Amino acid sequence: xxxxxHLSATKGADAIDPSDEILDVVDEHDRVIGRASRREVRxxxxxxxFAAVLCRDPAGRVYVHRRVDDKDVYxxxxxxxxxxxxxxxxxxxxxxxRELAEELGVVGPRPRFLFKHRYRGAENPSWSAAxxxxxxxxxxxxASEIAWGAFLDDDELLARLEEWPFVPDxxxxxxxxxxxxx
Numbered sequence: 001x002x003x004x005x006h007l008s009a010t011k012g013a014d015a016i017d018p019s020d021e022i023l024d025v026v027d028e029h030d031r032v033i034g035r036a037s038r039r040e041v042r043x044x045x046x047x048x049x050f051a052a053v054l055c056r057d058p059a060g061r062v063y064v065h066r067r068v069d070d071k072d073v074y075x076x077x078x079x080x081x082x083x084x085x086x087x088x089x090x091x092x093x094x095x096x097x098r099e100l101a102e103e104l105g106v107v108g109p110r111p112r113f114l115f116k117h118r119y120r121g122a123e124n125p126s127w128s129a130a131x132x133x134x135x136x137x138x139x140x141x142x143a144s145e146i147a148w149g150a151f152l153d154d155d156e157l158l159a160r161l162e163e164w165p166f167v168p169d170x171x172x173x174x175x176x177x178x179x180x181x182x
Contacts, residue, residue, distance in 0.1 A: 019072065022088040023048050030116065030127045035088050042072060045125055051095035052081035052173050053111050053131045055104060055139075057151050063104065063139060064157060065149035067167070073124055074167040076147070080157060081170045082106075083128075092116075092129035100133065104149075105140030109133045117176055119169045130173050 019039040024032045025046045041048050055063040062080050069076045082103040086095040093113070100106040111131035119126050141149045152160065161171070 021085075023085055024088050024090075026127055028118075030118075038072075038085065041085075042124075045122065047125050047127070049086040049092065049095075050083055050126050050128045050169075051086060051092050051099055051131065052083035052128050052170060053096045053100050053133055054080060054114075054174075054177065055082055055100065055106060056132065056134050058134060058136045059151075059153075061151035061153045062157050063149060064152050064160070065103075065141060065146045068143075068145060068147045071145070076165075078160070078164045078166045079170045080166070080174050081130075083170075085126075093131075096129070096131045103142050103145050104135075105142070106133070106135050106137070108137075109135060114177065115180065117173050119172055121168050121172075124169055126169065128169065128173055130177060 019037065019042075021038045022035050023038055023041050025034040025036050025041065025048055027033050027047065030049070036044070036046055040046065057063070063082070064078060064080050066078050067074060067076060083099050084095065084103075086092065090098075093111070096111040100109075100111065111133040114130040114132055117128045117130060119128060139149065
């Protein structure tokens with residue numbers, strides 16, 4: 001059940017600004033060491049957590065999307081994961097389920113945990129948990145997050161990795177996913 005920190009700005013007058021959402025700050029071992037607003041986490045480049053869910057259709061194609069141009073991080077870039085930061089006290093699994101529902105309208109399936117990953121990028125240092133889910137229903141992209149999206153087969157996605165600007169943290173997690181799947 002979402003709490004006040006997970007309300008979208010489009011859900012009413014009492015919704016908070018997403019940049020005021022409170023996140024757990026973690027250490028190099030993914031242990032919580034404090035809390036800060038999303039704004040402060042971004043400004044100070046604090047180590048935090050996010051969930052990343054690879055959504056496949058029954059044919060095995062991956063849902064790829066382009067982020068809207070006004071996102072706070074990596075605007076207009078492509079991503080093969082539905083995902084986002086964990087709210088304070090939220091588990092990776094809870095965030096994976098929430099993000100699938102919020103970003104893609106995918107409700108019901110429980111994402112399968114794959115691995116945890118430490119991303120060391122300067123702009124968005126984080127711990128992530130990668131998940132995978134197969135979905136045979138409609139995808140309803142969240143207009144405030146996603147400008148475009150489609151299912152791509154593995155070969156087409158690999159070709160696009162060389163052509164399109166992908167979010168660096170998601171790209172790193174996806175490359176690890178490919179290496180581990182082999």
